[in-house]
Amino acid sequence: MNKHDFYKEIMSRYTFDEDKILKNAKRASSVSFLARSSKWLPLTTAAAVFVAVFGVYMLFGTYFMNNGGDDLISGSGASVEDRLSNLEQLWTAINNDDFNAQNRTLYLSFEAPLTYSQLDNILQAADPDDSSGLYINALWNGGFVPADTAKGDTAAVYTGAKINAHATRDLIIALSARAEFSAVELDDVTNDDNFSPIVKTPPIQVTPTPVDPPVEPVEPITPTPTPIDTPPETEPTTLEQPPSGEEELEPTEEPIEEPLDEPVVDPEPEEEPEVVEEPDPEEETEVDPEPDPTENLTIEVELEGALSVNFLSDNRFLVLAEDGIYIYEINPTTRQVSNKSAFKNENVAYPTIIYTDAASGSRVIKIANTEMFIACGTTGKLHRIDISRFANSVITDVIYSNGMLVVATENAGQYAIHTARELDGWGFFKIIESGYRLVPVSLSDKELIYAESSSSLGYMFRYVFAEYESHEIDLSRFDVRVSHGVSFKRDGRGQYTIITTNIGDMVWCHETNALIRDTNTPRTVFSNTYRLLEISPEKIIIKIIS
Amino acid sequence: MNDVRDIVDINEYFNAVYGETLGAVSRYVISKCGNILDSEDILQNIYARFFARIKKKGHTDIESPEAFLINIAKFECRNYFGGLKKRSKTSSFADYTEEQMVEIEAEMARSERNLEDVLCNELLAKQIFDDIANDDALTGKIFYMHFVLDMKLDQIADHLDLNLSNVKNRLYRTIERQKKKFNL
Numbered sequence A: 001m002n003k004h005d006f007y008k009e010i011m012s013r014y015t016f017d018e019d020k021i022l023k024n025a026k027r028a029s030s031v032s033f034l035a036r037s038s039k040w041l042p043l044t045t046a047a048a049v050f051v052a053v054f055g056v057y058m059l060f061g062t063y064f065m066n067n068g069g070d071d072l073i074s075g076s077g078a079s080v081e082d083r084l085s086n087l088e089q090l091w092t093a094i095n096n097d098d099f100n101a102q103n104r105t106l107y108l109s110f111e112a113p114l115t116y117s118q119l120d121n122i123l124q125a126a127d128p129d130d131s132s133g134l135y136i137n138a139l140w141n142g143g144f145v146p147a148d149t150a151k152g153d154t155a156a157v158y159t160g161a162k163i164n165a166h167a168t169r170d171l172i173i174a175l176s177a178r179a180e181f182s183a184v185e186l187d188d189v190t191n192d193d194n195f196s197p198i199v200k201t202p203p204i205q206v207t208p209t210p211v212d213p214p215v216e217p218v219e220p221i222t223p224t225p226t227p228i229d230t231p232p233e234t235e236p237t238t239l240e241q242p243p244s245g246e247e248e249l250e251p252t253e254e255p256i257e258e259p260l261d262e263p264v265v266d267p268e269p270e271e272e273p274e275v276v277e278e279p280d281p282e283e284e285t286e287v288d289p290e291p292d293p294t295e296n297l298t299i300e301v302e303l304e305g306a307l308s309v310n311f312l313s314d315n316r317f318l319v320l321a322e323d324g325i326y327i328y329e330i331n332p333t334t335r336q337v338s339n340k341s342a343f344k345n346e347n348v349a350y351p352t353i354i355y356t357d358a359a360s361g362s363r364v365i366k367i368a369n370t371e372m373f374i375a376c377g378t379t380g381k382l383h384r385i386d387i388s389r390f391a392n393s394v395i396t397d398v399i400y401s402n403g404m405l406v407v408a409t410e411n412a413g414q415y416a417i418h419t420a421r422e423l424d425g426w427g428f429f430k431i432i433e434s435g436y437r438l439v440p441v442s443l444s445d446k447e448l449i450y451a452e453s454s455s456s457l458g459y460m461f462r463y464v465f466a467e468y469e470s471h472e473i474d475l476s477r478f479d480v481r482v483s484h485g486v487s488f489k490r491d492g493r494g495q496y497t498i499i500t501t502n503i504g505d506m507v508w509c510h511e512t513n514a515l516i517r518d519t520n521t522p523r524t525v526f527s528n529t530y531r532l533l534e535i536s537p538e539k540i541i542i543k544i545i546s
Numbered sequence B: 001m002n003d004v005r006d007i008v009d010i011n012e013y014f015n016a017v018y019g020e021t022l023g024a025v026s027r028y029v030i031s032k033c034g035n036i037l038d039s040e041d042i043l044q045n046i047y048a049r050f051f052a053r054i055k056k057k058g059h060t061d062i063e064s065p066e067a068f069l070i071n072i073a074k075f076e077c078r079n080y081f082g083g084l085k086k087r088s089k090t091s092s093f094a095d096y097t098e099e100q101m102v103e104i105e106a107e108m109a110r111s112e113r114n115l116e117d118v119l120c121n122e123l124l125a126k127q128i129f130d131d132i133a134n135d136d137a138l139t140g141k142i143f144y145m146h147f148v149l150d151m152k153l154d155q156i157a158d159h160l161d162l163n164l165s166n167v168k169n170r171l172y173r174t175i176e177r178q179k180k181k182f183n184l
Helices: A003-015 A018-028 A045-060 A080-095 A116-126 A147-152 A169-176 B010-032 B036-057 B065-080 B098-109 B114-120 B122-135 B137-148 B153-160 B164-181
Strands: A102-114 A135-140 A144-146 A158-167 A181-186 A247-249 A298-302 A306-311 A316-321 A324-330 A337-344 A351-356 A363-367 A371-375 A382-385 A394-401 A404-411 A414-421 A428-434 A437-443 A447-454 A457-464 A475-477 A486-490 A496-501 A504-509 A514-517 A530-535 A539-544
Touching (some): A003 B098, A003 B114, A018 B010, A116 A135, A116 A169, A306 A539, B010 B137, B098 B164
Antiparallel strands (some): A247 A382, A363 A371, A404 A414, A437 A447
């Protein structure tokens, strides 16, 4: 074989798969928008916009017409359903290449209010060579305002518009692809009399909150861990070394009394777990065994160097501090705080939360690249995970759910996904390997959905777990539209895909091939009874809110 | 393509058209695409759209399937790459001399035993492909057009709107680099 034949074979083999194209082309054409089995989202702009428009409607299922008044769902003449049905027909025609270009009036609904100037810029960008003769006829804000009038009022904002253009298929696609527009309608059903913008979420209604009656100032209570004067009678908890290398810090039966300035205890086997700082006995305040709920509004925990406080559950919170990791529990009746778990940090680096499990409130914590912990929201335990096997790799991603940890790694251009379960003592198994970056997306008891990113598009795969008997399950690829609570929506420009899972929304950026995910899901509130009020250098103050 | 038009069954017609047109359509797509790694997606979209069309409206009115598909390809490529940035047309690597190029071309024609072993090593073969495809968008296209589509370098230069020395440099530079990197 010579090099010419060698490169012919290499390029033929890997550039594209002819059989796969043939097979998938037939399969893809059977749905109303183009979807391919090896990819999880449609590629053409038309199809992507269809999903962005209709995918949203299908996913959320509730549409509103924003009249700017109290009647959120209304419209004289054409109903929402009529107009959306018309939109669907429009997109069917566009996808089937069955749309006839002609001079039309188009009605635009805005995602968020725009000024005349902003709208003008957007339209210019959608039709840069002005081939459609597009011009703004009027803007809508409860009624139509002629364009000349709107143009003169630079501060006024509008929620819809009427434009005139030679409406070609390309123009409809270009306008619909704009994130600023929630709908682009033709004038066959929608008209001046029945128009009001179609929005995907209801307008926010603000109701004034009642003013709380004044409350007499009270002394904040400083609860002490119980029992404060009794030395621990139980044996110090030891850390056992299971065969898989798991270490688990057992919650102490009683809080340990030694103050923080005692010698540091390294949580190795046969050594005591680290201490929670105890308040100076001289500063103790007597705890009223039956506190008056109207007086006890805050709880203080004496702890130096606290960096962050996160609630794992309604009465359990995690503290990352300069010198360690602590889990505390608040007694719902007495409001007394006890330490559940602790780890003393020898590292120079501070601990950080790298993942939040919205279902359980559990957190995955990392200290540099040497230590990893799971702070369990349901048990209050702090599990120390042995990640020494990844010493030569880079941990690129982590997700956790219900006793299973998934870690994605990269080592010299080779990517892998590993799983570890609490049932197995947190021993890791490598389940997937690839030459492309692997990103775990969603995890449940039964399956892991992950992305394998290549070139400019992300592939989505699913890995199905057996009944906890084996990790060796068939790997199957499929085009994920909505599956097991995971859904995808691509923005009109094809630059991002919004993935909605049980752990919240994530955004896949196709340009950078990266998953953008919040490690602390801001929408998830784990405690309805307490809120963090303040972290000071010496203490934490928790506010009781109910 | 009279015999293709005589085929009544849609699946049979589609398969026949696919076989006859893939070369030309892929050539178009490769020349227009930003990266050859995107070509599979685009080709699949093109043929999916074609299949949907003939399912709905039949194919008796299609005079030239290849021309029809190239029209679809134009639309797909335009929409697909509408958002991509324009690439710079300048390149900064040194030219090879004529003598060096002749030597490289002669070496390409010589039989070498280890190349078959390399092809049998899937991981290595894929790495070699990835090295070409990810190095530079143009290089991947040049490799495909030259080695798979058997286009001459001056034809490739015309097709990609480059000058001939640019095409040659990209090709030979990559070959030489891979010789060292992968011990070819």
